[in-house]
Amino acid sequence: MNQSSTNTNLARAFTIGAILAVVLLIVRYSQVRGSVVVLMAINAVLALSLYLPLMTGQLSLASPGFYAIGGYIAAIFSTKVFTNVGTPFPIPLIIVEMAISAAVCGFVAVLVGIPALRLRGIYLALATIALVEILRVAALNLEITGGAVGIFGIPQPFATIASLEYLYIAVPLLLFSMFFVARLEQSRVGRAFAALREDELAANAMGINPTYFKVLSFALGAMLAGVAGALAGHFLNTWNARQGTFDASILILAYVLVGGSRTFIGPVLGAALLSALPELLRDLGDISGIPAWLVSFFKDGRLIIFGMLIAAGAYFFPYGLITPEIFRRRKRELTPRALNKAAVQEGKSHL
Amino acid sequence: MVQLSLFQRRNLPRLVLIVLGGLLLVNLIASPPQRQQLLNGLAIGSVYAIFALGYTLIFSILRIINFAHGAVFTVGAYFTYFLVGSPVGFNGILAQQRLPFSMTFVVAMFVGAVGAGLLSILLEWLAFRPLRAKGADPLLTLVSSLGVAIAIVNIIQLLVGAEVYSYPANPFNPILEPVFGKIPPAVNFGTPDAPVPVRTIQIIIFVFSMIIVAILTWWINATKVGKALRAVSEDATTSDLLGINTDRLIMITFFVSGFVGAIAGTLVGLSVSIKGPYFGIDFGLKGLAVIVLGGLGDIPGAVVGGLLIGLAEAFVPSAQVAWKEAVAFAVLFIILLVRPQGLLGRVVVQKV
Amino acid sequence: MNLLESQGLTRRFGGLVAVDVVSFGVQEGEIFGLIGPNGAGKTTLFNLMTGLIPPSAGRLIYKGEDITNRRPYQIAQLGIARTFQNIRLFGTLSALENVMIARHLHTKAGVLQGVFGLSPAPQEEKITYQRATELLDLVGLADRAEQKARNFSYGDQRRLEIARALALEPKVLLLDEPAAGMNQNEKHNLSDFIRRLRAQFNLTIVLIEHYVPLVMGLCDRIAVLNFGKLIALGAPEAVQNDPAVIEAYLGD
Numbered sequence: 001m002n003q004s005s006t007n008t009n010l011a012r013a014f015t016i017g018a019i020l021a022v023v024l025l026i027v028r029y030s031q032v033r034g035s036v037v038v039l040m041a042i043n044a045v046l047a048l049s050l051y052l053p054l055m056t057g058q059l060s061l062a063s064p065g066f067y068a069i070g071g072y073i074a075a076i077f078s079t080k081v082f083t084n085v086g087t088p089f090p091i092p093l094i095i096v097e098m099a100i101s102a103a104v105c106g107f108v109a110v111l112v113g114i115p116a117l118r119l120r121g122i123y124l125a126l127a128t129i130a131l132v133e134i135l136r137v138a139a140l141n142l143e144i145t146g147g148a149v150g151i152f153g154i155p156q157p158f159a160t161i162a163s164l165e166y167l168y169i170a171v172p173l174l175l176f177s178m179f180f181v182a183r184l185e186q187s188r189v190g191r192a193f194a195a196l197r198e199d200e201l202a203a204n205a206m207g208i209n210p211t212y213f214k215v216l217s218f219a220l221g222a223m224l225a226g227v228a229g230a231l232a233g234h235f236l237n238t239w240n241a242r243q244g245t246f247d248a249s250i251l252i253l254a255y256v257l258v259g260g261s262r263t264f265i266g267p268v269l270g271a272a273l274l275s276a277l278p279e280l281l282r283d284l285g286d287i288s289g290i291p292a293w294l295v296s297f298f299k300d301g302r303l304i305i306f307g308m309l310i311a312a313g314a315y316f317f318p319y320g321l322i323t324p325e326i327f328r329r330r331k332r333e334l335t336p337r338a339l340n341k342a343a344v345q346e347g348k349s350h351l
Numbered sequence: 352m353v354q355l356s357l358f359q360r361r362n363l364p365r366l367v368l369i370v371l372g373g374l375l376l377v378n379l380i381a382s383p384p385q386r387q388q389l390l391n392g393l394a395i396g397s398v399y400a401i402f403a404l405g406y407t408l409i410f411s412i413l414r415i416i417n418f419a420h421g422a423v424f425t426v427g428a429y430f431t432y433f434l435v436g437s438p439v440g441f442n443g444i445l446a447q448q449r450l451p452f453s454m455t456f457v458v459a460m461f462v463g464a465v466g467a468g469l470l471s472i473l474l475e476w477l478a479f480r481p482l483r484a485k486g487a488d489p490l491l492t493l494v495s496s497l498g499v500a501i502a503i504v505n506i507i508q509l510l511v512g513a514e515v516y517s518y519p520a521n522p523f524n525p526i527l528e529p530v531f532g533k534i535p536p537a538v539n540f541g542t543p544d545a546p547v548p549v550r551t552i553q554i555i556i557f558v559f560s561m562i563i564v565a566i567l568t569w570w571i572n573a574t575k576v577g578k579a580l581r582a583v584s585e586d587a588t589t590s591d592l593l594g595i596n597t598d599r600l601i602m603i604t605f606f607v608s609g610f611v612g613a614i615a616g617t618l619v620g621l622s623v624s625i626k627g628p629y630f631g632i633d634f635g636l637k638g639l640a641v642i643v644l645g646g647l648g649d650i651p652g653a654v655v656g657g658l659l660i661g662l663a664e665a666f667v668p669s670a671q672v673a674w675k676e677a678v679a680f681a682v683l684f685i686i687l688l689v690r691p692q693g694l695l696g697r698v699v700v701q702k703v
Numbered sequence: 704m705n706l707l708e709s710q711g712l713t714r715r716f717g718g719l720v721a722v723d724v725v726s727f728g729v730q731e732g733e734i735f736g737l738i739g740p741n742g743a744g745k746t747t748l749f750n751l752m753t754g755l756i757p758p759s760a761g762r763l764i765y766k767g768e769d770i771t772n773r774r775p776y777q778i779a780q781l782g783i784a785r786t787f788q789n790i791r792l793f794g795t796l797s798a799l800e801n802v803m804i805a806r807h808l809h810t811k812a813g814v815l816q817g818v819f820g821l822s823p824a825p826q827e828e829k830i831t832y833q834r835a836t837e838l839l840d841l842v843g844l845a846d847r848a849e850q851k852a853r854n855f856s857y858g859d860q861r862r863l864e865i866a867r868a869l870a871l872e873p874k875v876l877l878l879d880e881p882a883a884g885m886n887q888n889e890k891h892n893l894s895d896f897i898r899r900l901r902a903q904f905n906l907t908i909v910l911i912e913h914y915v916p917l918v919m920g921l922c923d924r925i926a927v928l929n930f931g932k933l934i935a936l937g938a939p940e941a942v943q944n945d946p947a948v949i950e951a952y953l954g955d
Contacts, residue, residue, distance in 0.1 A: 059490055122489060126643060130681070130683040131684060187814075189817050199792075205779060206779060206807060207776050207871060250498075300508070301509050304506055307502025307503070311499050314494050314498065
């Protein structure tokens, strides 16, 4: 028990450090490069979109696929359907696009999920990888998605592209997602998810329909990813097949793996930190006086760090940094040592 | 969940017969364009096959998907490139540098493969063994291997940039010409009026791959080490109890997997040039389709899967050629839904 | 009147016949024992009866209705609950959560109700919490409700599994080796406990058990399996003295 409490305290320390770091990063970059903060928020939503299927024990790497669909929906609607709305592009229409993305992604997820979610473990992960690749190639080839070039000139609701003002939409979205997931975790459906994650067979025997709830969590994740994509489409002003790739799957996986896969705060914090990491590294690279190879490493080596973080994280913190344990105040340690300590204080012996 | 099918010696001759028979048959009946597609398919398929071999070897012994195989594949290709004495490009930390010595191509390929094999052992020791000791979920190991792969590929990029690197032309000629006489750049499988040219290098790659398959199958079936490997893949605990040094065996497997993977990388580089460090990741992804199609952990399956996917890609009608990239993944998705144990794998019943 | 009936249930695994045309009926309100040497197919029979594996042949009848090939959650819905030989608790969840989860079928709040606190979610949560606490109290684990299920001792885990199964408010309770790992005293208490359960919850109970004295003293009727076949069925005394049963247990 002692080792795990050391680990827990370590994790607590890391978490506090992480939160402080995130706050600092937000403060700094909101002045210098607002787009980074918006990306942090969008990526946090994406991380939650991976977290949702994970609640039922399913590792799905499909989020980038739905993110791409969402972006394309926003791009297509705003450039082809909502054409005479003047500038700036009205925010309510963006909300409409987000809603449409959610609906479409949810629908596709159910369609794909019902057959695919009979798979488990690596097989499911592989199926989701395949799905993302198929969607990517489709995006490259279809006319409606603009082929390899993609869609340009997505209308803007704010004065500048990638402006900090996108936070007006991104932050409520993030807060809503966090609220949604947190409340879901505590509810009847959330318990069903947890049961499936722990032992699908036993959950089944206790009356929980596995297919229904697995597809549900998958679809909810897909909807969230789609909504994030719709927002990102406007934010980035252009959208193409490079937005929904296997690489993105790995990044999102890193957010959840490092941040924490057992509680909803983990993915959010992980995403916030790791999204800002590249920028931070780039700034480190600007420090004068460091050797050229280190400069190169800082500027271009962020994926090396990501990769190593994933590998290290898988070993040291398989549930990520932020686990439910670190929130438990009172830990009733029932080890003999603890009992004895209590006994000594009470003047009795428990031996 | 999926039990590997036994490495059956009888599958190999069957496989060879099927391949040869198929080739003969098709050559007789197919029209030149179709013949071209067929041969192209076999050429690229054989490359997928040897890549998948290393992948599936690791799965058969450890029940994990080692995504870092794609990175080792890449490293092997780059090792060969530099050992031949070629210089680094304009980007990367090591820009414009080259090794102070150079080797002939075949030696470079071999040495590079040994290096890759050693790297593979290092990765197993650093990343997989600790996870195995913890009893980690195979999914977690897959994720970890993903991280390793990304890290390695980007280290390569950092060091030598992402440009296209090509090997010297016709590197096998010095060896083959004394035996076969002058080697033409392409061989015509058709008629003078309707030529069906296949680049000689493709033929060499195909033959090479088949030789490697044969050697591996022999190794697994006939040697003591190979038999131990089969034992461990059937039941690791019992094998351990029977005195088989599983740790050493795992190291050997990783070495062989890395070695073969590196050779695959070099051969791909020969065929289409090294397109950049990420080509290993792309191959790694497609390799997943190959090994699942053939059956995870099944050696002949890797070959069958590779050839089939190569053929499937080659036969995509030219009007839809852009969709070629999706073929492997469509196959992967469908196979997972319909027959997750793959073509040659066998399903195991789980005890409740 | 047979509440739950196995009509020729058979299960083959490749060449092995684990359950060989087993037919018997369990009457409402009785405590029915299922015994037999190791590997006789008892747990496989349970798995057949709870939909975890499909039968190779035969039918399962409940309340006169054919429920063969129903899925586990559907069978749970009908009112048949079980515990597992190898204890399948939700390890990292607390004891309370384990029991609350089994109340799933008696609640219906969906995603939106759960997230936004709309009716009937709040009321259901309260009731679920109450019922779960009561059941934990019944098995004597109420003081450790927040502890993770995997941290409980073996015997306590068995009790927790029973509490969880009871949360389903079943009509039939299938217990797979409930006495495993218990000492003499605990086994004696278990007997009483099972009788009380039957009375308190109006249950019909089927139990697999290795410890023969427990079964003899507790069950109204007993079925004996050997190599997948039903070799004896009847009251404890009759079964005890059946030569086929004696041979099965002692071998030749």
